[in-house]
Amino acid sequence: MTVTIARENAIAVVTVDNPPVNALSQALRQALVEAVAELDADATVKAVVLICAGRTFIAGADVSEFGKPPQPPHLPDVVARIEAAKKPWVAAIHGSALGGGLEVALGCAYRVAIASASLGLPEVKLGIIPGAGGTVRLPRLIGPAAAVDLVTGGSPVGARKAEGLGLIDAVLDGDLRAGAIAFAGDVAEKPLPQPISSREVPPVEAGFWESAEKAVAAKARREIAPLRALASVRKASETDFDDAMAFERETFLDLRGSKQAAALRHVFFAERAAPRPPELAGVTPRDTRSAAVIGGGTMGAGIAAALRDAGLPVVLIERDAAAVERGLANVRAIYEGSVKRGRMTQAVADERMASVTGGDDYGLLADTDLVIEAVFEDLAVKRAVFEKLSSVCRPDAVLATNTSYLDPNAISEGVSHPERFLGLHFFSPAHIMKLLEIVPTETTALDVLATGFALVRLLGKIPVRAGICDGFIGNRILKVTRAQAERLLLSGATPSAVDAAMRAFGLPMGPFEAQDLGGLDIAAFQRKAARARGETPFAPVAERLCAIERFGQKSSGGWYDYQPGDRAPQPSEAVAAIIAEEAAGQPQRVWNEADIADAILLPMVNEATRILEERVALRAADIDLVKIHGYGFPRWRGGPMHYAEARGLSEVVAVLDRLASDGLADPPCAGLRRAAEAGSFSALAK
Numbered sequence: 001m002t003v004t005i006a007r008e009n010a011i012a013v014v015t016v017d018n019p020p021v022n023a024l025s026q027a028l029r030q031a032l033v034e035a036v037a038e039l040d041a042d043a044t045v046k047a048v049v050l051i052c053a054g055r056t057f058i059a060g061a062d063v064s065e066f067g068k069p070p071q072p073p074h075l076p077d078v079v080a081r082i083e084a085a086k087k088p089w090v091a092a093i094h095g096s097a098l099g100g101g102l103e104v105a106l107g108c109a110y111r112v113a114i115a116s117a118s119l120g121l122p123e124v125k126l127g128i129i130p131g132a133g134g135t136v137r138l139p140r141l142i143g144p145a146a147a148v149d150l151v152t153g154g155s156p157v158g159a160r161k162a163e164g165l166g167l168i169d170a171v172l173d174g175d176l177r178a179g180a181i182a183f184a185g186d187v188a189e190k191p192l193p194q195p196i197s198s199r200e201v202p203p204v205e206a207g208f209w210e211s212a213e214k215a216v217a218a219k220a221r222r223e224i225a226p227l228r229a230l231a232s233v234r235k236a237s238e239t240d241f242d243d244a245m246a247f248e249r250e251t252f253l254d255l256r257g258s259k260q261a262a263a264l265r266h267v268f269f270a271e272r273a274a275p276r277p278p279e280l281a282g283v284t285p286r287d288t289r290s291a292a293v294i295g296g297g298t299m300g301a302g303i304a305a306a307l308r309d310a311g312l313p314v315v316l317i318e319r320d321a322a323a324v325e326r327g328l329a330n331v332r333a334i335y336e337g338s339v340k341r342g343r344m345t346q347a348v349a350d351e352r353m354a355s356v357t358g359g360d361d362y363g364l365l366a367d368t369d370l371v372i373e374a375v376f377e378d379l380a381v382k383r384a385v386f387e388k389l390s391s392v393c394r395p396d397a398v399l400a401t402n403t404s405y406l407d408p409n410a411i412s413e414g415v416s417h418p419e420r421f422l423g424l425h426f427f428s429p430a431h432i433m434k435l436l437e438i439v440p441t442e443t444t445a446l447d448v449l450a451t452g453f454a455l456v457r458l459l460g461k462i463p464v465r466a467g468i469c470d471g472f473i474g475n476r477i478l479k480v481t482r483a484q485a486e487r488l489l490l491s492g493a494t495p496s497a498v499d500a501a502m503r504a505f506g507l508p509m510g511p512f513e514a515q516d517l518g519g520l521d522i523a524a525f526q527r528k529a530a531r532a533r534g535e536t537p538f539a540p541v542a543e544r545l546c547a548i549e550r551f552g553q554k555s556s557g558g559w560y561d562y563q564p565g566d567r568a569p570q571p572s573e574a575v576a577a578i579i580a581e582e583a584a585g586q587p588q589r590v591w592n593e594a595d596i597a598d599a600i601l602l603p604m605v606n607e608a609t610r611i612l613e614e615r616v617a618l619r620a621a622d623i624d625l626v627k628i629h630g631y632g633f634p635r636w637r638g639g640p641m642h643y644a645e646a647r648g649l650s651e652v653v654a655v656l657d658r659l660a661s662d663g664l665a666d667p668p669c670a671g672l673r674r675a676a677e678a679g680s681f682s683a684l685a686k
C-alpha cells in the first residue's frame, strides 16, 4: 500500500494505491492522516487532489478487518482530520466511491468524478451501517430524503445522478487527474466551503420519518441494518453533529458484531471466491461473441433472454417453423413482461428482441461460438441434438447442456471434440435467477470450463462449479428436503405448519407451497427415472397426489386447494385424508416451528456435507451460494453451511442424532461428525 504526494505547482496530488480496490486498511488510514498534516504545514500548497490508482476510488473500509477489533486511527477521525484541513481537498473519483470511500470524500471540501463513476453507501448489504459519518454528513449535504434512499437501500448512484443530488460538485470529461487539478486550481484561492459537519439538515415534512420507516421495514423484512440506518439518519436530522456521530458509531459497532453482519460478510467473500476455482488460475477462456440456444421452451427462452441481455446476439433453434415461432414468442413474452413491470423501456425491449433470431436449420450455427441445449429432459433427445451440433458447429465451438438431472458425461457420448462440452445448469426463470451450476464432464478442457465461468460473469450471474451426481448440488439437496418434509407429515405435522415454520425461518416459501408453484409432476418425473435406476425415492404422499393429478397451482390443487383465479393456498381435506392414511401406524408427535425448522435444515446440512466430502462442491461456501441464489435461502442467514457453523456443528450433530433416533432423519454422516470435531467445514474442503 502506498500514499504518494506529488506537487503540480501549488496543487498537491495525493495518490492512494492499495490494490485491489483501495480499501481503507489501518495503514492507509494512518497514511492519510499523515498526508493531511504534511500538506497543512506546506505553505506552497494551496489545494489538494485526493485520487486513487488502479480501477477504482476507495471502495470502503477493509472488510477483511471486520472480524478483528477496530484499530486507530479510526475512520471517523480520519474523515474529521481531512475536513479540518487548512487547504481545500478535492476528491477525484473514478470507479466506485463506496462506504468509507464516500465518507472520506464527504470529508473533502469538494468532490468531482468522471461520468462512469458511482458513489454509494452499501454497508447495509453487509449487515452494518456507515460508521464514519455517512448517515450524519449525507443528510446535511443532499437532504434527508435522498440520504435515506442511499443509506437504507445500499445501492450506488452514477456520477450524473450524484451531481443532480448535490453529492458531487462536478462531472469531469477527459482525464480525471488533469481535470481535478484544474478544478483544485480554481478553488484554491476561494474561501473554504462550510464543512458539511457544521451545516444544518434541511427540515422534512410532517410524517416523513413514519412513512420512511414503513417503506424501509417492508423492503428490509428480516434484515436489521436498514432500519438501524434509518434511525441514524433520523438522529442526524434531530440532534447536533457530535451526538449524531456518537449514535452512528455506537450503532455501527453494535451491528459489526452481529450474526447478520457475519453472515452477509460470509456471502460477500463467497461470491468473490466462487468465480475463481483454483484449477482455472491462469487459464484463458475461449472468445464468446455469438450464441445459440436449442429449444424455445421456458428454459430455452429464458436462456436466450439472459444471453441477449448480456449483449450477445442469439439464434434460437427449434425443430420446425411453428416451434421456432413459439420459441420467439416465449422470448418476446419475457421482454413484454419486463416492460410491463417497469424493468425496461419498450425501446430497449424491442432493441434486444431484434437480435434474437430463430430458425429450424442447424446449419445457421456453422460459425457460432457457444451453443446451449435446453430441450426435453430425455437422454436420447439430447444426444440427437448434440449429434447434429457436432456435425455443423466449428470444432472449437463450446457446446453446453442445460440438463438438470441427466449425466452430462452420458449426454456427451458421441459429441465430436468432447473437450468442448460441459454442463451449464440455469435455474428458472433463467433470465432472472442468479445461480448457474457449471458442470464439467470427465473430458471438459480447462479453457472450456474457463469459458463457462467467463460466460456466467458476462451474464452477471453467480457461478458454482458442481461435480456430476443426481441433481448436482442444488437439486440433490432439494430431493432430501422434500423427502424430509414428507417425513414430518407422516409424524404429525401438516403442510401448512411446515411451510409456516420455514417462512418463519426466513425462506420466501415453504417446501409444499414451492412444489405447488413449480408443479408436482416435475419431481414425479425425476422419481420415475430414479426408480428406473433402482433407487427408492421417498415421496408416499406426493406420489398419491400425482396419481390423482393434483399437480399444484397448474391443476385444481396440489398440496393445497386453490379457489379459481386465486393463488392463495388453502389447507386441503383431501390431502389431509391421504396423509392420515399414509401416516397410519407411524409414531405421531407435536411439532413446533423450531423443531420443524431443525428437521428440515439439519438434514439439508447433512446432505450438503456429503456433497462436500464427495467433492461435488469445492467449498461449503459454494453450497451456501447455491441455496441463496438458487432456492431463496435467506442471505442474512449466510446459507445452510454458514448457519450450521454459526449455530455450532456439535449442536447440529446432537440434534440430528436425536432426530435419527426417532426415525425422523438420517444420522449425521461421517464428514459432518469430523467437521464438528474440527469446528468447521474447512477441514473437509482440503
Ligand code: T1G
Pocket (backbone or CB within 6 Å): 020, 021, 023, 056, 059, 060, 061, 062, 063, 064, 075, 096, 098, 099, 100, 101, 103, 122, 123, 126, 128, 129, 130, 131, 132, 134, 269, 272, 273
Ligand atoms: N474490503 C476488502 N476487500 C475488498 C473490498 C473491501 N471493502 N471490496 C472488494 N474487495 C476485494 C474482493 O474481496 C476481491 O478480492 C477484490 O477486492 C475484487 O472485488 C466505515 C464500514 C468495489 C464494486 O461494501 O462492491 O466502508 O477475491 O471481485 O467486481 O462506513 O468489490 O480478488 O482477493 O468485487 O470489480 C463498504 C464492497 C465496506 C464495497 C468492485 N464497501 N466491494 O467490484 O471486484 S464497509 C463495500 C464491492 C464500510 C464504512 C463502512 C466491489 C467493487 P480478491 P470484486 P469488482
